[in-house]
Amino acid sequence: MTENIKVWPGTPLSEKDIKEKRILVTEWQPNLKYAWDAGIGYGRYFAELKKGRIVGTRCDKCRRVLLPARVFCEWCFRTVDAWVHLQDTGTVNTFSVAYTGTAAERLKEPLIPALIEIDGSGGVAIMHLISEVDPWKVKMGMRVRAVWKPEQEREGAITDIAYWKPI
Amino acid sequence: MQRRVAVIGIGYTPFRPISPDLSFKEMMFEAAQKAYEDAGVCPRHDIDAFVTCEEDFTHGRSIFNIHTPDNIGAVLKRIHTLPAESLYGLADAYMLINTGLVDVMAVESHSKASNMLTPNYLIAHAMDPVYNKPLSYNPYFIAGMEMNRYMHERGVTKEQCALVSVKNKANALLNPEAAYGDRISVDDVLNSEMMFWPLSRLDMSSPADGGIVLVLACEEKARILCDKPIWVRGVGWCSDAPSLETREWGEAVYARLAGEMAYRLAGIEHPRKEVDFAEVDDSFSYKELQHLEALKLCRSGQAGFMVEEGATKREGEFPVNVSGGSLGVGRLDEATGLQKVLEVVLQLRGEAGKRQLPNIKVGLAQSWRGLPANSGAVAILSNE
Numbered sequence A: 001m002t003e004n005i006k007v008w009p010g011t012p013l014s015e016k017d018i019k020e021k022r023i024l025v026t027e028w029q030p031n032l033k034y035a036w037d038a039g040i041g042y043g044r045y046f047a048e049l050k051k052g053r054i055v056g057t058r059c060d061k062c063r064r065v066l067l068p069a070r071v072f073c074e075w076c077f078r079t080v081d082a083w084v085h086l087q088d089t090g091t092v093n094t095f096s097v098a099y100t101g102t103a104a105e106r107l108k109e110p111l112i113p114a115l116i117e118i119d120g121s122g123g124v125a126i127m128h129l130i131s132e133v134d135p136w137k138v139k140m141g142m143r144v145r146a147v148w149k150p151e152q153e154r155e156g157a158i159t160d161i162a163y164w165k166p167i
Numbered sequence B: 001m002q003r004r005v006a007v008i009g010i011g012y013t014p015f016r017p018i019s020p021d022l023s024f025k026e027m028m029f030e031a032a033q034k035a036y037e038d039a040g041v042c043p044r045h046d047i048d049a050f051v052t053c054e055e056d057f058t059h060g061r062s063i064f065n066i067h068t069p070d071n072i073g074a075v076l077k078r079i080h081t082l083p084a085e086s087l088y089g090l091a092d093a094y095m096l097i098n099t100g101l102v103d104v105m106a107v108e109s110h111s112k113a114s115n116m117l118t119p120n121y122l123i124a125h126a127m128d129p130v131y132n133k134p135l136s137y138n139p140y141f142i143a144g145m146e147m148n149r150y151m152h153e154r155g156v157t158k159e160q161c162a163l164v165s166v167k168n169k170a171n172a173l174l175n176p177e178a179a180y181g182d183r184i185s186v187d188d189v190l191n192s193e194m195m196f197w198p199l200s201r202l203d204m205s206s207p208a209d210g211g212i213v214l215v216l217a218c219e220e221k222a223r224i225l226c227d228k229p230i231w232v233r234g235v236g237w238c239s240d241a242p243s244l245e246t247r248e249w250g251e252a253v254y255a256r257l258a259g260e261m262a263y264r265l266a267g268i269e270h271p272r273k274e275v276d277f278a279e280v281d282d283s284f285s286y287k288e289l290q291h292l293e294a295l296k297l298c299r300s301g302q303a304g305f306m307v308e309e310g311a312t313k314r315e316g317e318f319p320v321n322v323s324g325g326s327l328g329v330g331r332l333d334e335a336t337g338l339q340k341v342l343e344v345v346l347q348l349r350g351e352a353g354k355r356q357l358p359n360i361k362v363g364l365a366q367s368w369r370g371l372p373a374n375s376g377a378v379a380i381l382s383n384e
Ligand SMILES: [Zn+2]
Pocket: A059, A060, A061, A062, A063, A064, A073, A074, A075, A076, A077
């Protein structure tokens, strides 16, 4: 049907029309800044990462370790019972190989986001990145270890662990 | 099937200018835990549905609704989030219980206003991008223009508006949860920094942080679970045209129509005679007067005289914003409406401490969405 139409009705716009403001153009840069309160859970979690340690909390009712550390158990809806220090080794639960960035640009080196079950925690997992490995060799069940940033570069953030690499 | 609906549980954190000790998750948890304890329910077993009221931009996260279920015990349960004023959440719960879809429902809202570093820009971002934004005003000018027009149309004076700030900040001194209690004079308000003529600094509420959770139930459940159910007798809500050019500037029409709906559901014909006290929006001093007129809680043009005579004081014949209102408690973003309901419930239960009103049966809570909106909701509650 479309092949019979030589000229579409209407006024076509080019990028030039927009750049030269030959049509109504309005620009606005939203100025939205936030400073989130870390509170108790996030606060200690990040303080411990700065020290090179992963800390979770424990709910004695459902006998789960919660990671990232939080002060209440969302299953039992009660305050947790204790802080627990966790190991920085684990097993890949699931992963993806990300070939595209946020701006839909092609990444030269793909990222490998992964869910890593922490050893000795009963299956609790941390969301992080895997590196120092050929993406094609990453497998579920693969054993990995945290690669920490040098102490002076840590700032109390999830990126204080640079990435995880195969053991 | 039309069923009666009652508030059976309340929980809240103190309202404070800052709250660095709690993340928003911990704030929601604390308010929810207290509300469930108050109602004697377990959220995992006894609550059928949840609604939270949070706007993405005020909380600095897109798709904020995904961040709410775990904090209030709603994981893997029915929950929805309204990017709206929290009295709308109460209206949602009212509808779902009234129609028989759910029996017990929780309503949550919280403010982390202190975490928002550019609040004026956030409001500016809500303005029409083509007609109004390029004029680059601080959007609070809208309040100045509205106050100006309202005072002109109703013969209200700046002194009468100032009396609202004086009254509400004094009321807040008796409310241990309020952030901005103070003993100030009319002159203090008139001499405070001129912001957006005729609006002075002390005509404006200041932001506060805090979380509120209410538990509502159908009559059958309320009678079993609760000694002092506070009945929601009516709700109403309404939005005027958004455009600054065509909206009504003198009268709060949205409040009048929301009120009419709530009165109709509650079977109230003479609001001033049948309602004993009210918590109405007072984000700005003049708003309290404008809303009292719109809600027919005084005769048209009489709100200024009413506050002048002391009728709206705590010991007056029609107490308004005994909690301290937003001027005294602090403005809680979307949670502001639930703070109004909270105060009405506390008063009707007889649990308002030093500020307890005697001999009250029916209270009204009213909210306004805040700048640059002209919409809001009303709830009428009763202890019998
Ligand atoms: Zn648990």
